[in-house]
Amino acid sequence: MTSRSGGPRRIVVGISGASGAIYGVRLLRLLRQLEVESHLVVSRSAQVTLAQEMHMKLADLQALADVCYPNADIGAAISSGSFRVDGMIVAPCSIKTLSEVATGCTGSLLSRAADVMLKERRPLVLMVRETPLHAGHIRSLAAVTEAGAIVYPPVPAFYAMPETLEQMVDHTLGRVLDLFDIDSGTIRRWSGTSG
Incomplete structure (x- = not known):
C-alpha cells in the first residue's frame, strides 16, 4: 500500500495507559495484514495495562510493529515533521496523553509525535478511553x-x-482506518433500512 507521496504507507501508533490495550494490539496486527508500515511508541503506563489486560510483555507488542521507539527518545524520527508519515492513531488514548496534546505541553515522545501531527496538519486520531467525563x-x-x-x-x-469482542474491536478500528482512506475489510457497513 502506498501513500500519496508514492512511498510506503506509514502510520504512527501510540499506546497510552488507558484501559483498552486490545485496540493497540489489534491495530498493529491489522496494519501488518494491510502492509502499512507501523511506527510504535508506548507509554510506561501502557506497559502495565498491557500486562494486566492482554498478558503481554512490551517485547511481544513490539514484535507486531515495523519500527519501535522508546517513549523517552525525544530525538526519534517521529518527533520531527520532516519525517513523512500518513498520520497517527493513539489507541487507546489516556486523559493524560490527551491533555498533553491539547495544551501542547508534550513531555514524552508519544505526546510529541501527536503534537507533530497537528502542526504538520496530518491526521491524528485519539481513541480516548475515559468515563464519566x-x-x-x-x-x-x-x-x-x-x-x-x-x-x-x-x-x-x-x-x-x-x-x-474481536469483531467489535475490529469494526471500530476499521472505522478509524477509514479516516486514513485505508479499507481494513473489517467493517460491516450500514446499507440503510429496508422498510
Missing part, C-alpha cells in the same frame, strides 16, 4: 479538536451485530 476532560477534548485532532472514543457499533 468531568468539565476539565471536556475542555481538553474541545481544545484538541479545535487544534485539528479527531477524537474517536471506541464506542461499539451494535448495528454490526458483533458476536465476539
